[in-house]
Amino acid sequence: MVAESVLELQQLSKRYGRTKAVQDLTLSVPRGSVYGLLGPNGSGKTTTLGIALGVLHATAGTVRWFGQAPSATARRRIGALLETPNFFPYLSARQNLQIAADIKGADEAAIQAALQTVELANRQHEPVRGFSLGMKQRLALASALLGQPEVLVLDEPTNGLDPTGIADVRALIQRLAAQGKTIILASHLLDEVQKVCTHVGVMHQGQLRAAGAVSAILAATDRVHLRLGAEAAPGVLAQALAALPFVHDVQTLANGACSLALASGHSAADVNRALFAQGLALAHLSTEQRSLEAEFLQIIQKS
Numbered sequence: 001m002v003a004e005s006v007l008e009l010q011q012l013s014k015r016y017g018r019t020k021a022v023q024d025l026t027l028s029v030p031r032g033s034v035y036g037l038l039g040p041n042g043s044g045k046t047t048t049l050g051i052a053l054g055v056l057h058a059t060a061g062t063v064r065w066f067g068q069a070p071s072a073t074a075r076r077r078i079g080a081l082l083e084t085p086n087f088f089p090y091l092s093a094r095q096n097l098q099i100a101a102d103i104k105g106a107d108e109a110a111i112q113a114a115l116q117t118v119e120l121a122n123r124q125h126e127p128v129r130g131f132s133l134g135m136k137q138r139l140a141l142a143s144a145l146l147g148q149p150e151v152l153v154l155d156e157p158t159n160g161l162d163p164t165g166i167a168d169v170r171a172l173i174q175r176l177a178a179q180g181k182t183i184i185l186a187s188h189l190l191d192e193v194q195k196v197c198t199h200v201g202v203m204h205q206g207q208l209r210a211a212g213a214v215s216a217i218l219a220a221t222d223r224v225h226l227r228l229g230a231e232a233a234p235g236v237l238a239q240a241l242a243a244l245p246f247v248h249d250v251q252t253l254a255n256g257a258c259s260l261a262l263a264s265g266h267s268a269a270d271v272n273r274a275l276f277a278q279g280l281a282l283a284h285l286s287t288e289q290r291s292l293e294a295e296f297l298q299i300i301q302k303s
């Protein structure tokens with residue numbers, strides 16, 4: 001079953017004079033996913049989110065939210081945090097949220113629920129000037145949550161935070177995702193995307209270089225290492241592997257060992273079975289799980 005998309009971007013492009021900030025970008029965010037737009041600084045993530053939210057105009061392309069053209073009704077279903085808002089430092093967390101709630105038409109219950117979600121309910125009467133950056137970021141998230149949006153769009157949500165602040169925001173994102181919200185976040189931190197996202201779109205120089213489920217992108221990069229017993233003739237293993245249809249990118253290593261990549265849906269056990277059926281017994285078999293970082297670097301290098 002194909003998951004329903006919350007957001008679809010079709011052939012989006014944005015130019016600033018000669019700068020092509022976004023080029024021909026097409027992506028789809030499945031409902032219930034935590035979608036990480038990953039890319040180095042200047043790769044076009046903020047521009048993409050800005051266009052999706054209607055605060056920037058695309059030079060070309062279309063945006064669809066919930067299967068429809070953008071509208072005020074659709075916008076009310078989306079909470080966004082593109083930059084940390086300026087809170088009034090002498091007002092309490094609650095008073096600051098009250099101002100945002102008045103603008104959004106959210107009620108008392110919504111303020112209380114948002115404060116609880118971001119775990120600031122017990123500090124709500126303190127002035128914001130005494131808050132850490134992490135607490136301010138959580139308050140900003142509370143503000144984005146007023147109106148109970150189905151989707152949250154966050155630009156670099158952990159930027160500038162210390163490790164505790166990062167862990168708090170990460171846990172919060174995971175809690176919101178567990179409640180069924182779709183979360184779209186931009187980040188240049190691989191680790192962040194790998195830890196919290198179910199899906200990833202890798203951007204580089206304004207273009208989407210790879211996209212899909214994090215698990216699929218990682219599985220596609222697993223490498224299997226294997227070696228036959230010392231009695232095997234040199235080259236036999238590489239030859240046998242090259243003939244297997246679900247194996248690609250076979251590399252011969254020192255002492256006759258080989259490494260390979262698997263087609264999706266196949267495992268190291270399939271390789272073992274196929275070789276054994278040909279009378280080849282393995283002395284060593286292991287899988288190297290590559291990190292998103294390794295994959296990310298490879299995607300960027302390829303482009």
Ligand SMILES: Nc1ncnc2c1ncn2[C@@H]1O[C@H](COP(=O)(O)OP(=O)(O)OP(=O)(O)O)[C@@H](O)[C@H]1O
Nearest residue numbers: 016019021039040041042043044045046047048188
């Ligand atoms: N208002 C603007 N005027 C001119 N160029 C811009 C403007 N906004 C962005 N750019 C350029 O567009 C490109 C993409 O920028 P964007 O901010 O979308 O990238 P990003 O991936 O979000 O990076 P960062 O993480 O640094 O914010 C960059 O080359 C940037 O310099």
